[in-house]
Amino acid sequence: MTPDDASSRAPIGIFDSGLGGLTVLQEIERQLPDEDTVYFGDSGRAPYGTKSHDTIVKFALQDMRFLLEHRIKALVIACNTASAHAFDEIRAEAGIPVLEVIGPGAMAAAQATRNGRIGIIGTQATVDSGVYLRAVETLTPLGVVIHQQACPLFVGLAEEGWWENDIARRVAVEYLAPLRKAGIDTLVLGCTHYPLLKKVISEAMGPSVALIDSATEVARATRSRLALAGLGEPPRVEGHTARHVFYTSDSAERFRQLGGAFLRKEIAEAHKVEIERF
Amino acid sequence: MTPDDASSRAPIGIFDSGLGGLTVLQEIERQLPDEDTVYFGDSGRAPYGTKSHDTIVKFALQDMRFLLEHRIKALVIACNTASAHAFDEIRAEAGIPVLEVIGPGAMAAAQATRNGRIGIIGTQATVDSGVYLRAVETLTPLGVVIHQQACPLFVGLAEEGWWENDIARRVAVEYLAPLRKAGIDTLVLGCTHYPLLKKVISEAMGPSVALIDSATEVARATRSRLALAGLGEPPRVEGHTARHVFYTSDSAERFRQLGGAFLRKEIAEAHKVEIERF
Numbered sequence: 163m164t165p166d167d168a169s170s171r172a173p174i175g176i177f178d179s180g181l182g183g184l185t186v187l188q189e190i191e192r193q194l195p196d197e198d199t200v201y202f203g204d205s206g207r208a209p210y211g212t213k214s215h216d217t218i219v220k221f222a223l224q225d226m227r228f229l230l231e232h233r234i235k236a237l238v239i240a241c242n243t244a245s246a247h248a249f250d251e252i253r254a255e256a257g258i259p260v261l262e263v264i265g266p267g268a269m270a271a272a273q274a275t276r277n278g279r280i281g282i283i284g285t286q287a288t289v290d291s292g293v294y295l296r297a298v299e300t301l302t303p304l305g306v307v308i309h310q311q312a313c314p315l316f317v318g319l320a321e322e323g324w325w326e327n328d329i330a331r332r333v334a335v336e337y338l339a340p341l342r343k344a345g346i347d348t349l350v351l352g353c354t355h356y357p358l359l360k361k362v363i364s365e366a367m368g369p370s371v372a373l374i375d376s377a378t379e380v381a382r383a384t385r386s387r388l389a390l391a392g393l394g395e396p397p398r399v400e401g402h403t404a405r406h407v408f409y410t411s412d413s414a415e416r417f418r419q420l421g422g423a424f425l426r427k428e429i430a431e432a433h434k435v436e437i438e439r440f
Numbered sequence: 441m442t443p444d445d446a447s448s449r450a451p452i453g454i455f456d457s458g459l460g461g462l463t464v465l466q467e468i469e470r471q472l473p474d475e476d477t478v479y480f481g482d483s484g485r486a487p488y489g490t491k492s493h494d495t496i497v498k499f500a501l502q503d504m505r506f507l508l509e510h511r512i513k514a515l516v517i518a519c520n521t522a523s524a525h526a527f528d529e530i531r532a533e534a535g536i537p538v539l540e541v542i543g544p545g546a547m548a549a550a551q552a553t554r555n556g557r558i559g560i561i562g563t564q565a566t567v568d569s570g571v572y573l574r575a576v577e578t579l580t581p582l583g584v585v586i587h588q589q590a591c592p593l594f595v596g597l598a599e600e601g602w603w604e605n606d607i608a609r610r611v612a613v614e615y616l617a618p619l620r621k622a623g624i625d626t627l628v629l630g631c632t633h634y635p636l637l638k639k640v641i642s643e644a645m646g647p648s649v650a651l652i653d654s655a656t657e658v659a660r661a662t663r664s665r666l667a668l669a670g671l672g673e674p675p676r677v678e679g680h681t682a683r684h685v686f687y688t689s690d691s692a693e694r695f696r697q698l699g700g701a702f703l704r705k706e707i708a709e710a711h712k713v714e715i716e717r718f
Binding site: 212 | 491599667
């Protein structure tokens with residue numbers, strides 16, 4: 163495959179149920195600074211992690227169809243819940259390379275563990291799907307033990323800005339006690355909101371447990387995949403600045419404000435989408 | 441107006457963003473045991489309390505249109521956020537009596553206060569709307585002081601089943617400290633999830649503060665309103681049992697399970713709706 167210049171200059175499409183995927187965007191910006199991106203955050207219907215399989219698949223396919231209209235060269239599912247439930251459906255319909263957050267996180271965990279005991283935390287829907295569990299299992303030898311734990315309140319804490327206070331600390335201790343007791347040495351942060359709570363999670367688990375951030379891992383995977391497909395960074399043009407455009411299913415102004423606070427930098431351009439039409 | 445028997449035998453329609461409105465349904469069942477009901481919970485797009493005005497109005501109108509197809513005789517907006525943002529739009533379109541949760545709660549608070557200091561807690565969207573504030577203001581004399589506080593994590597705690605544990609207690613103390621400091625003697629629970637946390641809220645506020653539960657108040661208002669419109673309880677028929685039907689925009693099975701746990705009784709009949717069509 164020898165893609166023409168036009169397609170390698172096309173943007174990368176990224177979607178999430180809301181703001182959480184901005185941690186993935188941030189990592190893509192850091193690792194692939196010359197790439198343009200189009201981000202869709204489904205804030206009007208967020209969160210996905212409390213919903214059923216069929217609803218998540220329906221929403222994720224609509225998100226994909228919207229981004230495909232922007233002639234993206236690759237699609238990144240920056241939401242663990244959507245990755246767990248809708249990857250097959252999306253890949254079948256997309257017609258372009260599709261990256262998701264679970265495989266890269268599972269791979270990193272399989273490589274990081276020394277004692278063969280791995281923990282995975284995520285939303286209820288992600289944990290219920292069992293997709294992480296199976297992904298790690300297929301990458302590790304027999305005898306590796308995997309423990310899962312749903313942490314529904316972490317998303318609320320992250321959005322409330324309670325990242326390091328006493329309440330966040332207590333919730334982390336409560337949710338993570340079974341994983342600590344299980345003696346894991348590697349913990350996958352299986353929700354894009356969770357890196358914001360890294361400090362209290364790390365405190366609750368102790369210093370010897372390695373935390374795997376799926377945002378970092380999927381950005382790395384995106385870089386390799388684009389290079390492999392000959393769709394990597396376009397030749398640098400003097401003075402070129404990568405363009406990052408944002409769309410949301412809720413108010414654009416609200417997305418600019420909350421997303422800006424989340425990223426801790428200004429979001430210049432956000433637009434509203436009627437996502438039900440897709 | 442002399443409605444025919446058919447219309448007084450019609451069901452009451454009730455909607456909420458998800459499960460919270462089941463506390464309202466429960467009160468209606470208790471106060472109006474002979475009335476049939478049709479409940480719609482928008483679990484596929486829940487919660488509403490974190491979303492923008494336009495999105496809440498759009499969703500609430502769709503919820504209403506769906507219920508109107510069931511030839512309901514009255515509509516109860518069992519969601520504080522939707523009541524705060526979409527009551528005018530719904531009333532303009534419904535063509536039947538519409539009840540909402542804010543007016544009755546505000547009235548009860550105005551009657552309950554002795555020291556003229558009233559607190560209101562709710563979702564971010566409810567608080568931002570200022571609708572409760574104005575409702576209480578119009579019902580109380582000059583000089584009454586009203587304090588508002590958004591408590592976003594309360595919904596997550598209620599849904600997690602953490603109703604009385606140490607974390608719920610700490611979150612309540614954290615959110616309610618300013619209201620306690622303000623010396624209020626009456627607190628409106630301005631979100632249908634909050635009655636589940638009544639115990640820790642009451643502990644955080646102290647025994648002298650009266651808690652106003654909007655579910656109780658709106659059920660009372662519904663009874664009066666139906667009587668006034670000649671649409672009250674139909675004549676009892678020997679052996680008649682009221683019928684309660686449930687619809688949801690997410691999985692019906694999931695609604696039966698979670699809703700049953702929420703109500704602590706079995707939900708016999710639940711169906712899925714494609715709410716975007718309305």
